Amino acid sequence: MDEPPCPSPASQTPAPKPAPSFNAGHGANYPIDWQKIFKNCLLTLLGLFAFIGFMSSGNRSVMGVSMKSAIVMGLDISNGIEQFLADYGHLPLPIGSTPASRDLDTDSGPSRGLIALLAGKEAAGASIKPQNFRGIDYLEGVKPAKAFKKSGHLWADGLVIDRTPPAYSIVDAWGNLYHLRLDTDGDGWVENPDSNQAAEGRPKLKKRVIVWSPGKDGLEETWEDNPKSWD
Ligand SMILES: [Ca+2]
Numbered sequence: 001m002d003e004p005p006c007p008s009p010a011s012q013t014p015a016p017k018p019a020p021s022f023n024a025g026h027g028a029n030y031p032i033d034w035q036k037i038f039k040n041c042l043l044t045l046l047g048l049f050a051f052i053g054f055m056s057s058g059n060r061s062v063m064g065v066s067m068k069s070a071i072v073m074g075l076d077i078s079n080g081i082e083q084f085l086a087d088y089g090h091l092p093l094p095i096g097s098t099p100a101s102r103d104l105d106t107d108s109g110p111s112r113g114l115i116a117l118l119a120g121k122e123a124a125g126a127s128i129k130p131q132n133f134r135g136i137d138y139l140e141g142v143k144p145a146k147a148f149k150k151s152g153h154l155w156a157d158g159l160v161i162d163r164t165p166p167a168y169s170i171v172d173a174w175g176n177l178y179h180l181r182l183d184t185d186g187d188g189w190v191e192n193p194d195s196n197q198a199a200e201g202r203p204k205l206k207k208r209v210i211v212w213s214p215g216k217d218g219l220e221e222t223w224e225d226n227p228k229s230w231d
């Protein structure tokens with residue numbers, strides 16, 4: 001008959017300590033620490049509230065980043081146009097426009113050709129001399145757009161170079177084109193499109209160019225969320 005093998009020293013493990021019980025002999029009960037339980041619950045709740053607060057502030061922060069990016073990009077466009085004006089002595093004109101006796105509205109879409117012009121990438125035409133004939137890139141600070149498949153848009157937050165031959169446009173953080181108003185009548189003023197500001201006594205702005213977008217809601221008439229190149 002085989003005897004059970006003696007355990008080797010390596011196989012000997014310390015005996016587990018007896019788990020505490022609420023009746024660990026001698027009739028001594030562990031008291032339920034209600035104060036500790038209450039404190040732990042309170043800490044859990046505080047942590048939960050802090051997390052909710054963090055998430056909320058994070059969302060606000062993301063919104064702030066989009067708005068900031070949209071404003072900076074509008075300023076990049078208006079600064080590029082002002083620099084073009086300083087270099088060439090006249091405002092850049094969208095495709096099909098001629099120097100006008102009134103101010104001109106346009107946008108940052110591909111069909112206007114204004115973004116290609118500002119990027120120094122006007123399509124070469126045999127009969128049309130490029131306005132930016134020196135090929136200067138006035139949009140160096142504008143980042144490439146990101147894919148953004150929402151609300152019927154494909155791109156957001158930057159410069160879009162699409163199709164063949166390349167078509168240039170700039171979209172805001174929510175995929176909208178920017179609107180531009182050019183002081184093509186040369187009086188140094190443009191009408192203020194912000195109906196709120198106009199109602200408050202600022203019907204005109206002393207600018208050669210202004211840029212804005214319809215903002216997150218995509219609606220131009222709601223000016224509260226519209227990024228603008230002016231105060
Ligand atoms: Ca004007």
Ligand SMILES: [Ca+2]
Nearest residue numbers: 214215219222
């Ligand atoms: Ca809006």
